[in-house]
Amino acid sequence: MLAKYNQRVDAVNSLLCVGLDSVFARIPDSYKQGMFPQFAFNRWIIDQTHRVVSAYKPNIAFYEARGEDGMRELKMTMDYLHERHPEIFTICDAKRGDIDSSSMGYAEAIFDWLGFDAVTLNPYMGQDALKPFLERRDKCSIILCRTSNKGAQDIQDLHVGKQRLWEVIAEKVANEWNTNENCMLVMGATYPAELKRARALVGDMTLLIPGIGTQGGSIQAVMEAGLNQHGQGLIINASRSILFGADPTKEAKRLREEINQHRAPNLL
């Protein structure tokens, strides 16, 4: 499944992921008046951006907020992607993690019912809680490591011996949890020093990078700190700056170009 992402990166020469965080309150009124507002808006965003995009990442929270209607529209969005753009990698940003039988329920919802290629997961409950995801060799598990929010430091930066907690998690995922070679990590763009350290800890593992754009992370800093030795290994997400900006196509293209400007040197 990682191969699917890398093939798409090569095909469209892009490390860009668009976060389909289609908050109902922020989508244009013209969509709100239709039958399926979040789906119709997503379809428009996909039509506008798919040529320069390697992955889409809806955060499921914004669909759950609308109850069963939102869940239906997330499903419609996924059906549309599967039909029109089956080569684009899909990530459900869900940050799940629960005891085995419950995690099994989430895996069913996200991998089987919705048909995502990957899911974001929370490591706090330990390896057995993530087993129903990790053992799916046909899917990717993307584990929270050092997140992009300010409060990330509260818990993730606690010192465990000489390391910080997030470093312990990075090593555990790389050395113990990745037996099926289907793991990735979430590393916030807003902390490039930590990103550089994570790259040193996990080798070529692919990292999902939220936090550029509205949250303020710098693309140059991310690229310098995060690329692996093949000039890949990053999924760089932008959400609000594309979805709610003046021109989604233009902004997606601009971001791809800016990312690629900093990608070339590592390939030399």
Add this chain to the structure above:
Amino acid sequence: MLAKYNQRVDAVNSLLCVGLDSVFARIPDSYKQGMFPQFAFNRWIIDQTHRVVSAYKPNIAFYEARGEDGMRELKMTMDYLHERHPEIFTICDAKRGDIDSSSMGYAEAIFDWLGFDAVTLNPYMGQDALKPFLERRDKCSIILCRTSNKGAQDIQDLHVGKQRLWEVIAEKVANEWNTNENCMLVMGATYPAELKRARALVGDMTLLIPGIGTQGGSIQAVMEAGLNQHGQGLIINASRSILFGADPTKEAKRLREEINQHRAPNLL
């Protein structure tokens, strides 16, 4: 909202919570053939057990597993509880935690659309990630501390200075995150020594205790370790042993009695 739970405890003399973990594959065939299988099964369980129960706790994973249909039936279950038993405390076992705007989406779904009194939360992303829940004074935030699964030790038992990580979380919640006096902690029944330590760290705070019954936690050990000085402060959950046993009414009554046997001494 904590008052709602304590009033119900007094009214029915029970610390028992029933986990409405209505896994589709395990509900009787007679329900599976109806229009709303999970809802119809839940209604039956509620009718059978409400007289001896202070709280209900569906794990949302088992509803999401069935997509929009499952979400609709969870909503129907909540509507039924609100109409028939508005005095019973309701907990959405969801283990959420995400950056602010996403957590806001979950809070909307769980508190406003579904109408739960409380939600379980994951602390890994820090205080700001839980703010949309914590600042709801009309609702309770129940934060994962030391969970009941075997893998809990992987991360939660890591040493942070002289403490284990879960102890740091317990203190943070008690001393920093509980400014609205609406926080509780999840402490697994399968680790009574840890439960005793948690009680010492957090004073009279209410603790949600999963893991008796099928998971093997002992009620006696939980009661000896976990009661607060008022002979309360515990929400003791049983799911599968009630839902999928021979007689839900009898099992719920039996559990209430067994819990109460160990409750009396502390009140003397």
